[in-house]
Amino acid sequence: MAGVALHLSPGWDENSVVCSPYIAGGDTINASLNTALSPLALDPAKLEPFADPLPLPPIARSSGFRPSPEGPSRKVPFYEIEMREIFGRLHRDLPPARQWGFGGTVPGPTFETRSGEELLVKWVNRLPAHHFLPIDHRLHGAELDKPEVRTVVHLHGGRTPPSSDGYPEEWYPPGQSATYFYPNRQDAATLWYHDHAMGINRLNIYAGLSGMFIIRDQVEDRLQLPRGRYEMPLVIFDRMLDTHGQLLYPVSDNPAAPWVADFFGNVMMVNGRVTPFLEIEPRRYRFRILNGSNSRLYHLRLANGMPMMQIGTDQGLLPSPLELRRLAIAPAERADLVIDFAGHQGEPIVLKDDAVDVMQFRVSRARVVDDSHLPDLLRSVPRLPEASAIRTRTLTLNEYNDRTGKTILMLLNETYWHQPVTEKPQLDSTEIWNLVNLTDEVHPIHLHLVRFQVLDRRVFERFEYQRTGHLRYLGPVIPPEHNEMGWKDTVRAEPHAVTRIIARFEGYKGRYVWHCHNLEHEDNEMMRPYEVIETG
Numbered sequence: 001m002a003g004v005a006l007h008l009s010p011g012w013d014e015n016s017v018v019c020s021p022y023i024a025g026g027d028t029i030n031a032s033l034n035t036a037l038s039p040l041a042l043d044p045a046k047l048e049p050f051a052d053p054l055p056l057p058p059i060a061r062s063s064g065f066r067p068s069p070e071g072p073s074r075k076v077p078f079y080e081i082e083m084r085e086i087f088g089r090l091h092r093d094l095p096p097a098r099q100w101g102f103g104g105t106v107p108g109p110t111f112e113t114r115s116g117e118e119l120l121v122k123w124v125n126r127l128p129a130h131h132f133l134p135i136d137h138r139l140h141g142a143e144l145d146k147p148e149v150r151t152v153v154h155l156h157g158g159r160t161p162p163s164s165d166g167y168p169e170e171w172y173p174p175g176q177s178a179t180y181f182y183p184n185r186q187d188a189a190t191l192w193y194h195d196h197a198m199g200i201n202r203l204n205i206y207a208g209l210s211g212m213f214i215i216r217d218q219v220e221d222r223l224q225l226p227r228g229r230y231e232m233p234l235v236i237f238d239r240m241l242d243t244h245g246q247l248l249y250p251v252s253d254n255p256a257a258p259w260v261a262d263f264f265g266n267v268m269m270v271n272g273r274v275t276p277f278l279e280i281e282p283r284r285y286r287f288r289i290l291n292g293s294n295s296r297l298y299h300l301r302l303a304n305g306m307p308m309m310q311i312g313t314d315q316g317l318l319p320s321p322l323e324l325r326r327l328a329i330a331p332a333e334r335a336d337l338v339i340d341f342a343g344h345q346g347e348p349i350v351l352k353d354d355a356v357d358v359m360q361f362r363v364s365r366a367r368v369v370d371d372s373h374l375p376d377l378l379r380s381v382p383r384l385p386e387a388s389a390i391r392t393r394t395l396t397l398n399e400y401n402d403r404t405g406k407t408i409l410m411l412l413n414e415t416y417w418h419q420p421v422t423e424k425p426q427l428d429s430t431e432i433w434n435l436v437n438l439t440d441e442v443h444p445i446h447l448h449l450v451r452f453q454v455l456d457r458r459v460f461e462r463f464e465y466q467r468t469g470h471l472r473y474l475g476p477v478i479p480p481e482h483n484e485m486g487w488k489d490t491v492r493a494e495p496h497a498v499t500r501i502i503a504r505f506e507g508y509k510g511r512y513v514w515h516c517h518n519l520e521h522e523d524n525e526m527m528r529p530y531e532v533i534e535t536g
């Protein structure tokens with residue numbers, strides 16, 4: 001990149017990274033479905049689709065009460081969740097696969113709580129001493145002097161005190177634990193928890209370390225949305241399997257530098273099972289969809305063309321339901337959907353990602369009474385006025401390639417993780433962040449602690465920007481998508497565009513992080529600390 005000195009970390013050699021051909025350029029299933037190139041990889045065409053029923057993660061159960069860290073006279077529910085190695089079938093016709101799960105399942109148990117109800121979780125690392133996926137010891141935080149297996153848990157979307165937020169360097173090895181406090185003083189929303197350990201986060205989440213965390217509130221209660229067995233999480237992620245049905249994670253051709261720039265699998269999993277089916281009644285259902293993939297962005301649709309109503313996004317309900325035929329959802333984004341299967345008695349309906357099957361709904365012929373409701377108005381989401389921002393930051397998204405064109409490093413604002421903190425918003429202040437994407441791909445950018453709103457996007461001339469620092473726009477201001485008009489915590493920073501977001505930094509002072517949620521990018525420097533400071 002012009003004008004930017006590229007400082008490679010120790011051990012980096014510009015020519016040393018050569019990516020494996022089966023991940024190159026693969027933003028579609030077909031491009032990444034090069035199983036012939038890897039003799040170890042299972043051909044997913046050999047797996048019968050819709051052979052397994054959709055599993056539902058168990059509900060997390062508290063084991064007692066403990067004093068609240070913010071008011072010891074209050075007793076709050078206490079949960080103890082172990083991360084451990086498990087063996088479970090990913091498909092009916094495959095042998096059990098090694099995975100790492102919270103509480104013994106993948107996804108882990110779903111937390112059910114309410115706005116303002118505090119809880120404590122003791123996250124216990126009972127994983128083996130050795131990792132079963134390929135660590136790249138050149139990555140910051142994953143050096144040879146660190147334990148191979150390290151974990152730290154982050155509640156994605158939680159307004160959480162910094163000591164419980166899962167700072168990536170606050171990892172701990174097997175045999176140790178951390179007890180985190182979640183005040184949940186925020187609106188009803190679909191959150192999720194996952195590992196966040198520095199330099200191996202992509203491997204730990206790929207191994208299975210993620211789960212859902214649902215916050216409800218009175219606003220949502222009044223709406224009579226589908227509840228109970230008519231409401232469920234759908235955690236979607238892609239994987240690659242070997243011929244023994246075990247998780248396969250690709251490596252570059254250089255054993256000393258195994259990191260790959262993106263992961264695109266060829267097996268679609270929902271709630272931990274390969275292209276499952278779900279038997280349902282001809283009525284409304286509520287699905288909390290999480291894209292739990294490392295890199296893949298989905299375009300979900302129902303094969304028969306029927307509509308899906310989106311009622312919520314990352315941080316809760318939209319102002320009103322939005323009819324969609326196709327849902328774009330990037331890694332870490334959530335979409336709260338209501339789908340009405342009435343009138344489709346006896347039909348099998350496939351949920352697809354472009355041309356690829358994700359799962360199948362089998363609508364029964366039962367006569368049912370649907371007492372759920374989908375009101376026209378869901379929740380008021382007042383727009384944050386731009387004039388309320390006391391500061392605008394312009395922050396670039398950067399990718400660096402070696403001489404062969406292979407990506408070797410990603411940065412935020414040309415700054416490495418270890419450099420001093422540069423983003424220090426004041427507590428209770430509002431800021432606008434201009435995310436200037438200088439790369440050719442979408443980066444899902446996530447800020448811890450806060451919820452934000454998407455202001456707009458605008459395409460710009462990036463070579464001129466790189467040369468002169470001048471932002472010359474090439475097109476009109478593009479407003480957010482209709483389904484981005486709710487509160488967000490992860491935004492798609494589109495290629496060659498400036499994506500503007502506005503956030504109020506409220507809740508807690510202290511050190512947090514912001515990062516790309518493409519996990520391969522995040523593990524290779526596309527993450528920065530930020531600090532909420534006392535009002536000056």
Ligand SMILES: [Cu+2]
Nearest residue numbers: 443516518521
């Ligand atoms: Cu990225």
